[in-house]
Amino acid sequence: MLQRIGVSLEDTLLKQFDVDITARGYTNRSEALRDLIREQLVARQWSSSGDSSEEQIAVVTLVYEHDSMDLSKRLASIQHQDPHTVISALHIHMDHHNCLEVLILRGVAQKILAMAEQLVAVRGVKFGKVVPATTGRDLT
Numbered sequence: 001m002l003q004r005i006g007v008s009l010e011d012t013l014l015k016q017f018d019v020d021i022t023a024r025g026y027t028n029r030s031e032a033l034r035d036l037i038r039e040q041l042v043a044r045q046w047s048s049s050g051d052s053s054e055e056q057i058a059v060v061t062l063v064y065e066h067d068s069m070d071l072s073k074r075l076a077s078i079q080h081q082d083p084h085t086v087i088s089a090l091h092i093h094m095d096h097h098n099c100l101e102v103l104i105l106r107g108v109a110q111k112i113l114a115m116a117e118q119l120v121a122v123r124g125v126k127f128g129k130v131v132p133a134t135t136g137r138d139l140t
C-alpha cells in the first residue's frame, strides 16, 4: 500500500534535486526519493551485517589495461582464491588496451568486501568501484 508523505525542503535544495533527477531520467520525484531511501537502507543493512552469516551481493566494476600480464594474473588469482564467491563475470574489451570487468560476488558481507577491496586495490586498476546490492527481501 502506498502512503503519501509531505517533505519540507529549502527552495534551492529542491531545485538542485529536480535538476539532478531530471538529468538522470526520472520523470517524478517520488520514484527518485524511493530509490534514494532504498539505497540508504541497503547501505545500512550491509554495514549492520558485518559479522552475521547473512548472504549479501556486491557488484564490482574494474577497468584496467590488459597489456600488463601481471595485473591480469593478479586479478584472476584473487578470484581463484575463493571461486564460489564470484558467481558471474563479464569482460568487455573497451579499446585496444583497456578492459572492463564486472563481477558479481555473493557471500557474507565481510568476505565479499574483502575480495572486492583487494581487486580494486590491485596496482594498475584505473577505475574500481564496489556497489553493495541486495536481494531486496526486506525492501519493496
Ligand code: NI
Residues within 6 Å of the ligand: 066, 091, 092, 093, 094, 098, 099, 100
Ligand atoms: Ni579485454
